[in-house]
Ligand SMILES: Nc1nc2c(ncn2[C@@H]2O[C@H](COP(=O)(O)OP(=O)(O)O)[C@@H](O)[C@H]2O)c(=O)[nH]1
């Protein structure tokens with residue numbers, strides 16, 4: 126992928142990254158209140174390209190291809206890594222990355238590599254722990270605290286999310302709104 130394949134305008138971009146099936150498309154749809162904007166799928170690894178969504182005529186959500194889909198083979202992994210690196214280093218509009226982690230799983234090796242990459246490139250990011258409806262409510266805070274220590278991110282930058290309720294959605298939207306008005 127070449128630099129010219131990315132947008133060359135001044136529209137701020139917020140990109141979603143995470144392993145396949147982490148819930149990227151679902152979060153994107155939930156935040157934009159449009160349940161069919163990004164295709165969610167039961168088959169991991171379906172989104173293999175970058176999908177852009179203009180929101181409120183003011184910023185773009187960027188649905189990046191998920192990682193950790195082994196069936197697609199090694200070539201796919203390499204293509205994926207190149208595409209991600211190109212986008213994350215060359216998109217001049219990228220302002221914020223939202224990294225998704227399924228609350229039921231430990232961060233994978235690729236998650237940790239991604240986190241290191243974002244730190245080293247000084248790309249602002251927050252973490253969203255997804256599918257919180259799948260675990261006991263009492264376990265959520267423990268998970269967030271231990272994750273915060275593990276990946277060295279303040280607990281205030283880790284947001285729980287479930288498509289089954291609205292409160293978590295509002296908190297993430299508030300963060301994005303504040304972030305955008307602060308920086309732009
Ligand atoms: N129970 C539950 N399922 C979810 C949630 N978010 C996503 N899913 C499901 O997880 C699967 C993968 O979601 P998707 O958004 O396509 O993940 P992506 O591959 O990261 O884009 C789909 O079957 C979704 O319906 C959630 O908060 N709760």
Ligand SMILES: [Mg+2]
Nearest residue numbers: 149150164172
């Ligand atoms: Mg998807």
